[in-house]
Amino acid sequence: MTNHLMNLRHVPDDEADEIRDLFEAHNVPYYETPPSRWGISMGGFWVNDDEEARRARELLDNYQRERLQRQREIYEQDLAAGRTGGVWHRLRQRPVTTIAACLAIIVILGLTIAPFVTL
Structure with a gap:
């Protein structure tokens, strides 16, 4: 087998x-x-x-x-x-990329949760 x-x-x-x-x-x-x-x-x-x-x-x-x-x-x-390192290391090394990724996460989370909050 x-x-x-x-x-x-x-x-x-x-x-x-x-x-x-x-x-x-x-x-x-x-x-x-x-x-x-x-x-x-x-x-x-x-x-x-x-x-x-x-x-x-x-x-x-x-x-x-x-x-x-x-x-x-x-x-x-x-x-x-x-x-x-962790998030702080990445933020120091690549601040623009890290902030853009965090903002994208917040936007996606907001779009996902918004229909449930407005109920």
Whole structure:
């Protein structure tokens, strides 16, 4: 029976490449379906054999734990160096874009809520 290992929607290219390399390094016979442009199909990595699926899932779980740790360390380094941050950081770096986005959010919220307020 076919086993779906991982959804590829919103997966960065570098992560998908690392997973392909991981499966090929461990001789996991997988196949891949790409996500659709319109977001209808999710795409993903698939394995046919149940035993291979268990082995691939174990490899994938270990990889994702390691990637989470690496990405968290990179984020903390960027945060400490001042290269990333929250809303205030973005407001200082790109004030016009940030204010325009906030205004757009307020307008959309107002248009959405206005019919209910006037009842």
